[in-house]
Amino acid sequence: MARDEFKVTPWEVSGKVDYDRLRELFGTSDLDPPLLERLERILGEPLPPLLSRGIYYSHRDLGWILDEYEKGNPFFLYTGRGPSGDVHLAHLIPFELSAYLQRRLGVEMWVQVTDDEKFLFRSDLSLAETRRLGEENLLDLLAPGFDPRKTHILFDTVSIRHLYPLALEVARRITFSTAKAVFGFTNQNNIGSIFFTAIQSVPCFLPSQIAHRPIPCLIPCGIDQDPHFRLTRDIAESMGYPKPALLHNRFLAGLGGEGKMSSSANRKDDAIYLNDPPGEVERKIGKAFTGGRATVEEQRRLGANPEICSVWNLWRSRFAPDEGEFQEITRTCRSGELLCGDCKARIIPRIQSFLAEHRERREKVRAWLPSAIVGADEDPATRP
Amino acid sequence: MARDEFKVTPWEVSGKVDYDRLRELFGTSDLDPPLLERLERILGEPLPPLLSRGIYYSHRDLGWILDEYEKGNPFFLYTGRGPSGDVHLAHLIPFELSAYLQRRLGVEMWVQVTDDEKFLFRSDLSLAETRRLGEENLLDLLAPGFDPRKTHILFDTVSIRHLYPLALEVARRITFSTAKAVFGFTNQNNIGSIFFTAIQSVPCFLPSQIAHRPIPCLIPCGIDQDPHFRLTRDIAESMGYPKPALLHNRFLAGLGGEGKMSSSANRKDDAIYLNDPPGEVERKIGKAFTGGRATVEEQRRLGANPEICSVWNLWRSRFAPDEGEFQEITRTCRSGELLCGDCKARIIPRIQSFLAEHRERREKVRAWLPSAIVGADEDPATRP
Numbered sequence: 067m068a069r070d071e072f073k074v075t076p077w078e079v080s081g082k083v084d085y086d087r088l089r090e091l092f093g094t095s096d097l098d099p100p101l102l103e104r105l106e107r108i109l110g111e112p113l114p115p116l117l118s119r120g121i122y123y124s125h126r127d128l129g130w131i132l133d134e135y136e137k138g139n140p141f142f143l144y145t146g147r148g149p150s151g152d153v154h155l156a157h158l159i160p161f162e163l164s165a166y167l168q169r170r171l172g173v174e175m176w177v178q179v180t181d182d183e184k185f186l187f188r189s190d191l192s193l194a195e196t197r198r199l200g201e202e203n204l205l206d207l208l209a210p211g212f213d214p215r216k217t218h219i220l221f222d223t224v225s226i227r228h229l230y231p232l233a234l235e236v237a238r239r240i241t242f243s244t245a246k247a248v249f250g251f252t253n254q255n256n257i258g259s260i261f262f263t264a265i266q267s268v269p270c271f272l273p274s275q276i277a278h279r280p281i282p283c284l285i286p287c288g289i290d291q292d293p294h295f296r297l298t299r300d301i302a303e304s305m306g307y308p309k310p311a312l313l314h315n316r317f318l319a320g321l322g323g324e325g326k327m328s329s330s331a332n333r334k335d336d337a338i339y340l341n342d343p344p345g346e347v348e349r350k351i352g353k354a355f356t357g358g359r360a361t362v363e364e365q366r367r368l369g370a371n372p373e374i375c376s377v378w379n380l381w382r383s384r385f386a387p388d389e390g391e392f393q394e395i396t397r398t399c400r401s402g403e404l405l406c407g408d409c410k411a412r413i414i415p416r417i418q419s420f421l422a423e424h425r426e427r428r429e430k431v432r433a434w435l436p437s438a439i440v441g442a443d444e445d446p447a448t449r450p
Numbered sequence: 451m452a453r454d455e456f457k458v459t460p461w462e463v464s465g466k467v468d469y470d471r472l473r474e475l476f477g478t479s480d481l482d483p484p485l486l487e488r489l490e491r492i493l494g495e496p497l498p499p500l501l502s503r504g505i506y507y508s509h510r511d512l513g514w515i516l517d518e519y520e521k522g523n524p525f526f527l528y529t530g531r532g533p534s535g536d537v538h539l540a541h542l543i544p545f546e547l548s549a550y551l552q553r554r555l556g557v558e559m560w561v562q563v564t565d566d567e568k569f570l571f572r573s574d575l576s577l578a579e580t581r582r583l584g585e586e587n588l589l590d591l592l593a594p595g596f597d598p599r600k601t602h603i604l605f606d607t608v609s610i611r612h613l614y615p616l617a618l619e620v621a622r623r624i625t626f627s628t629a630k631a632v633f634g635f636t637n638q639n640n641i642g643s644i645f646f647t648a649i650q651s652v653p654c655f656l657p658s659q660i661a662h663r664p665i666p667c668l669i670p671c672g673i674d675q676d677p678h679f680r681l682t683r684d685i686a687e688s689m690g691y692p693k694p695a696l697l698h699n700r701f702l703a704g705l706g707g708e709g710k711m712s713s714s715a716n717r718k719d720d721a722i723y724l725n726d727p728p729g730e731v732e733r734k735i736g737k738a739f740t741g742g743r744a745t746v747e748e749q750r751r752l753g754a755n756p757e758i759c760s761v762w763n764l765w766r767s768r769f770a771p772d773e774g775e776f777q778e779i780t781r782t783c784r785s786g787e788l789l790c791g792d793c794k795a796r797i798i799p800r801i802q803s804f805l806a807e808h809r810e811r812r813e814k815v816r817a818w819l820p821s822a823i824v825g826a827d828e829d830p831a832t833r834p
Contacts, residue, residue, distance in 0.1 A: 258621025
């Protein structure tokens, strides 16, 4: 891959991602200031960092979602997780935005856990393992605070009876040729991986099917998931449902300085996991890639570069919710006043206490999670 | 297609089928006299017409199935139906053989109804329609007499939660390349049709999974279904299950004289449906293709040709269970003593009374059918 090339699919992100170019390639729209201002008016308060600081940066049909909302036709939120390991900070982003939007607007939330997908795309994982991971992951992902009465989980292997009929409707409308063009499949892909996108489409339509009326769907997700929903949008109207709208986030930078916080085996210190003990946080942040200079003297003189810094990216996303503090960190980083060591020493306790609070919130999810999983109350015995 | 060419896939049978050549192409084994004699010994009575008269003519691993049976490890039966219309006489063949084997040997029976398949492969059918047809078809297919305590129905869209995990295990082991080679798929096939074979594999393994021990599986089916199970056999051992064994039947000749009794729109008088009223039977048999001569005089002199005759094929399969009568019909047909009009007049009341009795047996199935469908007792509401 040449220096300025990159690849983004739902299963692979490599190279240095050019986000503007990606938006052009995918044909999505810029989340521009007028739209953000409109969103702020509807939310009735200053935008949270995920929206105000460019982490969510692209969309499809958000304007239409807001039109419908203002006409009294509120959307539902849908996002998901492919459970292939423990949850790290980057995975939390769409769930934090969703929890915030649910709190402010009172909308319904649908979560899909694709244990089937991870099994099909990862030959090293058993289905029992992806299922167990899915159950564990949900505790983390729902910890940001959802309304149990308005939150519904589609856990693929558990909820499949509710998903399958609509998945068949989707699948009949997508040829291998199309799936190949969108996802880059080859003849060597397994037949389950080829079918899978149909399952990921279903939550866009299921709430409308249940309600017997079209309900707008808004999907906050990483831009890498856009190909799935491009396909979904192409077939939505032929199925009698509105096209789902999307809000795309950039990837959270990995601590190693590469594009996307990753849990791959060869980059194991790249991510802060939600179950990292305090010492691990200290160790990982200690060795994290920054935008600093080779020497203190040079940094005092020339300043550092926050945009490429993995620690600044953490401040930006979640750990400096106060705008004044965030601006001060950014300014003093650039000016050379704030040295990387001091900056790291300042963020470590923030992350540690965030994780401690997260674990308390996580435990509270246990009480209501089982009853939120669609189909979990149906008899799971395979004995006829 | 050249005169002696033919095509046999699970979704298309065309041309004049050369059954011996098909056995060679598919690589199956001849159901030869020594094996049939062994089967007769185990059954403890003369073989029924479906086995003694060459309608079942090919197999895979039947010898192994009998070895295991004699060692005290009985097999289960598995056959199925893709519900795309009403049931006709040809569809009944694997179910009649299965009912007979269950009665004689007391084995368990598993039936799969692939309403998903027919939806995926037939763009003119809705899922509601294939599901309704599946429910109706089951009454017909179980009418030959099954033991309700030993008969289990896997109705794909109803039982999917029990099917899906094993289907994923199968799907992960089959590439598009392999499915393409076996079924002749192209890039224009929809992604559901490509995945579907994984669903049809599951009943081969599910009883073993439930029992936590390997149980041999015997599948009586039309030879056109063999490609599915060739794939299943290729992956069975890697999943820890025995390869399913098969017993293949020839197609019942259509009344129009072509290879396979068909329900296609352009051959609508080709089949006797199980719900045909007496007058329809008379009308269809009256115009059925026979092996007779152009004139009575010629037929008296030269005799007729039973092998190509659609009426003789009906005598052979079901309507002359008495071997002496069947031999007499065949002999007098060949000699010219039995004229086609007389032969037809003789079979019409047999078919009519078979259908009348069938309808009585069919009504009795209603009582136990719902409780035999795996998953039917689970809450079907999609409201979370």
